Amino acid sequence: MARVTPGDRRPTTGDRRSATVGAPRPATAAAPADTDLRRKLTTTVVLVLFALVAIAMATFAWFSIADSAKTRMLMIDANADGSLRFDLDEHATFDEYVHSLGFDQISARIASEKGVDIDASRLKPVTTSDYQTFTFEDGSTADPATGAYLEFTLHFMSSTDLRVRLTGQDGDGGVSDTRFSSDTQGMASAMRMSFTADGHTWVYNPNGGGGSSGSATVFGLDSGEATAASDMFDLITETDKPVTVRIWLEGTDPNCTNMLKGANYSVSMRFEGIEEQ
Numbered sequence: 001m002a003r004v005t006p007g008d009r010r011p012t013t014g015d016r017r018s019a020t021v022g023a024p025r026p027a028t029a030a031a032p033a034d035t036d037l038r039r040k041l042t043t044t045v046v047l048v049l050f051a052l053v054a055i056a057m058a059t060f061a062w063f064s065i066a067d068s069a070k071t072r073m074l075m076i077d078a079n080a081d082g083s084l085r086f087d088l089d090e091h092a093t094f095d096e097y098v099h100s101l102g103f104d105q106i107s108a109r110i111a112s113e114k115g116v117d118i119d120a121s122r123l124k125p126v127t128t129s130d131y132q133t134f135t136f137e138d139g140s141t142a143d144p145a146t147g148a149y150l151e152f153t154l155h156f157m158s159s160t161d162l163r164v165r166l167t168g169q170d171g172d173g174g175v176s177d178t179r180f181s182s183d184t185q186g187m188a189s190a191m192r193m194s195f196t197a198d199g200h201t202w203v204y205n206p207n208g209g210g211g212s213s214g215s216a217t218v219f220g221l222d223s224g225e226a227t228a229a230s231d232m233f234d235l236i237t238e239t240d241k242p243v244t245v246r247i248w249l250e251g252t253d254p255n256c257t258n259m260l261k262g263a264n265y266s267v268s269m270r271f272e273g274i275e276e277q
Contacts, residue, residue, distance in 0.1 A: 078106070079175050083159040084273035090155045090240045097157050100175075110152050114145045121147025125251030131194050131201040131216050137251055149248035156243060158235040162273035166195075166204060166230045168221035169270070176268040178221055180206055184263035186255035191265065196244040197233040204230075207253075231274070245269075 078101045080086055085097030088109045107118040126134040126142045126149055134142040134149055144151040156164060168177045180188035194203045203218040209229060210218035219229050235241055247267055250256060 078154065078269040078271070079171055080156075080271045080273070081171055082273055083275075084156070084162055084164065084235075084271060085158070086154045086156045086271070088152070088154065090242070091157070094157050094159050094238050097155070101154075106152060110150060113152065114147075116145060116147040116150075118147070118150075123150070123247075123249045124148040125249050125256050127251045128248075131196070131203055131246070134246075134248060144246075149246060151244065151246050154243050154245055156233075156235055156241045156271075157238060158273055160237050161276045162235045163276060164232050164235060165228075165272045165274055166202070166219075166221065166232060167270050167272040168230075169272075171270055175270065178204065178270050179268050180265060181268070182263055182265040184260055184265075186257065187260050187263045187265050190250055190253040190255040190260065191267075192248055192250050193267065193269070194246045195232055196246070197241060200233070202230075202232045234276070235273070 078086070080099050085094060085099060086101070087097045088101065088105065091097055110116050110118060124136070124142070126136060128134045136142055136148075142148040166178050168179075170177045180191040180193075182188050189206055192203060192205055194201050196202075199215060201216045203216060205218050205220055208220040212218075221230055233241065233243065249260075
């Protein structure tokens with residue numbers, strides 16, 4: 001019979017319990033660390049997703065409209081009141097200027113000067129930092145000769161010293177105020193017009209004014225109001241002043257989306273002369 005020595009004796013249940021109690025437990029500190037790491041990774045992923053969404057929203061107008069959406073001209077009208085007149089050409093006397101110009105006259109001038117058939121061409125989304133040079137989303141320069149944006153010159157003259165203001169007030173006899181109009185929602189808000197004279201540019205933004213910066217002043221117009229905020233250039237009695245007019249579809253405007261594809265629009269301008277005090 002084999003002899004069992006104390007060294008050969010198997011531990012009893014009590015011994016095993018004692019051994020278990022006495023042995024060091026596995027470390028559990030790693031679990032909270034892993035949880036924190038997972039939380040940090042999740043937060044990072046969420047932030048990256050938010051950033052991507054923000055980038056997509058910021059560039060949505062350009063990417064959704066640049067290659068396909070175009071707009072068709074419907075109407076341009078320009079009106080002046082009282083002692084203020086204008087025309088598409090310079091004249092020698094005040095009486096040779098007119099109070100109103102319509103689409104046919106303005107479109108014919110654009111066609112002769114730029115070679116653009118407004119009925120066939122389309123505005124394309126462009127943007128500008130100086131309101132002189134316009135670019136597409138890829139940074140290439142837009143040319144008014146392609147009809148990407150409209151450009152023409154108005155010549156102003158007054159019978160007394162005046163400051164010319166763009167007004168949101170309707171004129172007598174149903175004459176429209178300054179506005180962009182369209183049956184397509186968002187179209188009017190995405191458009192801009194500017195007037196450049198004497199080395200300065202005044203920009204009408206239907207969404208509101210942005211104040212003056214360098215050689216440009218951006219302003220909005222409230223319907224039915226005419227305020228000094230929309231004051232522009234000065235006129236000296238019976239002295240012609242050429243003013244470059246530009247009309248464009250602002251590609252960075254949040255309203256400039258593919259919903260504008262094929263939209264019609266109209267542009268009305270109404271000028272008011274404020275006598276110098």
